[in-house]
Amino acid sequence: MSAQAIDYANASPEVRAVFDDIKKSRNVPDVNNFWKYLARDPVTLKRTWQSVKEVMQPGALDPLTKEMVYLAVSVTNGCGYCTASHAAAARKAGMSEAMFGELMAVVGMANETNRLANGYRVPVDPAFDK
Amino acid sequence: MSAQAIDYANASPEVRAVFDDIKKSRNVPDVNNFWKYLARDPVTLKRTWQSVKEVMQPGALDPLTKEMVYLAVSVTNGCGYCTASHAAAARKAGMSEAMFGELMAVVGMANETNRLANGYRVPVDPAFDK
Amino acid sequence: MSAQAIDYANASPEVRAVFDDIKKSRNVPDVNNFWKYLARDPVTLKRTWQSVKEVMQPGALDPLTKEMVYLAVSVTNGCGYCTASHAAAARKAGMSEAMFGELMAVVGMANETNRLANGYRVPVDPAFDK
Amino acid sequence: MSAQAIDYANASPEVRAVFDDIKKSRNVPDVNNFWKYLARDPVTLKRTWQSVKEVMQPGALDPLTKEMVYLAVSVTNGCGYCTASHAAAARKAGMSEAMFGELMAVVGMANETNRLANGYRVPVDPAFDK
Amino acid sequence: MSAQAIDYANASPEVRAVFDDIKKSRNVPDVNNFWKYLARDPVTLKRTWQSVKEVMQPGALDPLTKEMVYLAVSVTNGCGYCTASHAAAARKAGMSEAMFGELMAVVGMANETNRLANGYRVPVDPAFDK
Amino acid sequence: MSAQAIDYANASPEVRAVFDDIKKSRNVPDVNNFWKYLARDPVTLKRTWQSVKEVMQPGALDPLTKEMVYLAVSVTNGCGYCTASHAAAARKAGMSEAMFGELMAVVGMANETNRLANGYRVPVDPAFDK
Numbered sequence A, B, C, D, E, F: 001m002s003a004q005a006i007d008y009a010n011a012s013p014e015v016r017a018v019f020d021d022i023k024k025s026r027n028v029p030d031v032n033n034f035w036k037y038l039a040r041d042p043v044t045l046k047r048t049w050q051s052v053k054e055v056m057q058p059g060a061l062d063p064l065t066k067e068m069v070y071l072a073v074s075v076t077n078g079c080g081y082c083t084a085s086h087a088a089a090a091r092k093a094g095m096s097e098a099m100f101g102e103l104m105a106v107v108g109m110a111n112e113t114n115r116l117a118n119g120y121r122v123p124v125d126p127a128f129d130k
Helices: A013-026 A033-038 A042-056 A063-077 A080-092 A097-119 B013-026 B033-038 B042-056 B063-077 B080-092 B097-119 C013-026 C033-038 C042-056 C063-077 C080-092 C097-119 D013-026 D033-038 D042-056 D063-077 D080-092 D097-119 E013-026 E033-038 E042-056 E063-077 E080-092 E097-119 F013-026 F033-038 F042-056 F063-077 F080-092 F097-119
Strands: none
Touching: A013 A033, A013 A042, A033 A042, A033 A080, A033 B097, A042 A063, A042 B097, A042 E042, A042 F097, A063 A080, A063 A097, A063 B063, A063 B097, A063 C097, A080 A097, A080 B097, A080 C097, A097 B033, A097 B042, A097 B063, A097 B080, A097 C063, A097 C080, A097 C097, A097 D042, B013 B033, B013 B042, B033 B042, B033 B080, B042 B063, B042 C097, B042 D042, B063 B080, B063 B097, B063 F097, B080 B097, B080 F097, B097 E042, B097 F063, B097 F080, B097 F097, C013 C033, C013 C042, C033 C042, C033 C080, C033 D097, C042 C063, C042 D097, C042 E097, C042 F042, C063 C080, C063 C097, C063 D063, C063 D097, C080 C097, C080 D097, C097 D033, C097 D042, C097 D063, C097 D080, D013 D033, D013 D042, D033 D042, D033 D080, D042 D063, D063 D080, D063 D097, D063 E097, D080 D097, D080 E097, D097 E063, D097 E080, D097 E097, D097 F042, E013 E033, E013 E042, E033 E042, E033 E080, E033 F097, E042 E063, E042 F097, E063 E080, E063 E097, E063 F063, E063 F097, E080 E097, E080 F097, E097 F033, E097 F042, E097 F063, E097 F080, F013 F033, F013 F042, F033 F042, F033 F080, F042 F063, F063 F080, F063 F097, F080 F097
8 A cells, every 4th residue: 555545444533424424335355456546535525526426426327428428438547547547437337348448439539520620610509509 | 600610601512411311311401510610621521531430320229329439439539519519419219308317427436436447447358358 | 909919010129129039030020929918928939939930941741741740739739829820921831722631630630649648548569669 | 558558469359450550641650559548349440549639630721730639639638648749740750850859849839928928918909809 | 687697596406505605605696507507417416515615725735726626627727617716716826927927837838848758758766656 | 866867976067057056955965856857958957946946035925925825836737856855945934834734725726616617607796906
């Protein structure tokens, strides 16, 4: 364990409370490295977890769709940690290999056409502004 | 119509063939500005349409999910045209206002935690590499 | 003229010296908006112009190639001003419509495969590290 | 070989057909990791290779210029794999150390002035819209 | 007022409560467009305001420094709205024209050297990992 | 030492002159890897160092604020090397753990709201254009 990360054994009561809620909500025995590193700032740890918990709960979009969107953003931004962790989360939520393949194809295509639209300086169609 | 765009009336037969396929596939009376600008390069126009058509067809992921992922990437990249056009496409495919709100919430959160992971230099958990 | 920009008539002697050098080096009657806005900070104006002048001069790469690379980066970053100004500069340096089309095709493809490599978490081939 | 990658020995006939075409087109004994990972989705593998092959062939722009543009985009996006692989490809196509140095200088400068233009909110010169 | 935005007069009680807290906290007569558009999703509106309020309050960093960092990120990402709004907020918090000029210079330089580090594939110095 | 880097012992007189100035200006016994890799292009090495030296000197903004802004940009861009090196530089300039935590919180929040503004296509308030 790096000195940069805070493990449960070394955590303050307020950090432990967040870790406990993550473990209970996700039904996992331990939290991921992301939370252990963020625990260096207990205020940001608590706020981030509460926000993620609220945003990722089932609603108009199901958890699998939300995790795939999270993965699409992470891949676009080139965040290696986030790509690894949200691919794992999406698979746990039901993403099959075929779904992963199609998701990556869409992400790749969107990144390509985003630049074609930029390069050709395409003006927004009036119909899109209605 | 800008001199930068190619309208059906001024299009070559090969460009018209692509425009016709877009209109037929999407059941629309005209193509969006994106295709009219891209028509300046007929080879790229044809290849891009064929790729988009293949990637966006129903498969392991449904068209609505694919459009929402496309929108998530476009918003992350800050492509104004793409955000406008794919928001319209996603709504046409069934995205409700509630779904749009949740989608934006996930996109925002992913962009935030991507940077927290970068900033704290979080190493990938061994479990994600299995 | 916006109050945010500094025109030659309102420029200090040090700003005018930079404007004069830009006009002389590029053989143009006036400088672009970029320089008029940057003139609000004469130190950054001078340093940026000197750097651009040094970097964009003919060398191992010719001016056209350099302008096309500048455009490729600007399109990738989604900088609207830079895309417009460097497309104009590249055309002035000899970029044909066919070259523009191929350039955009490469930029689009690179942005797509960059994300495929991110998403599939492809490790660097040992041969690339030699 | 990671379980995430598909080697020739384990590839299906359709994947082998793509691998064979890559090896023949590039005159190389084996394909790079990028293709071995992408092979997990044979449809995306085939489409991506056909697109790359079409886009990167000699045309109005020569292969070296195209590879340098590919590298410029990859560096801007921070794609580590792509930076390594396209630097190798550009060198193979003739990029000298002096050309690499100037390419990086242009990429760096473009990324800097892109943000200066964003920050000063520079409006597009009317001349660029002609 | 666009149909996309929700003004105080048309807002629900829960949206008005957030608008009231923004106006009181910032001592302003009305909220910015950002909040009026976000009001379309009251849950995200409330969470985002609470997070922004917590993050931007004086702490180990003063409000001016926080606003300048916010502006630096917005300029880097090319978010036009955010660049305009956070430049205004930073000026209100005390950013002088000289400070703005130096801030942009640092943002530009960081974006440049970020790509030089990417392009040269510079490995992290062992001293930075202590 | 990688063959990609140039150490003081193997450096040309012009590279050594830059290395000497870096060591003297920063009062350090050796230069970071960034400069050793950049030394492959002595012209870019010299120009980049002179620019960084000018931009990062105390002025309207103090060195600590400048380093934190540099770090904020590096984290946003996902440059691993730059995040590591500028976090070290910021700490050396006085950034405490509490300041780092708040800095990351602002960077994360800015990246989130940048995308919410993009996604909701928020128009700039007239007051910001005054």
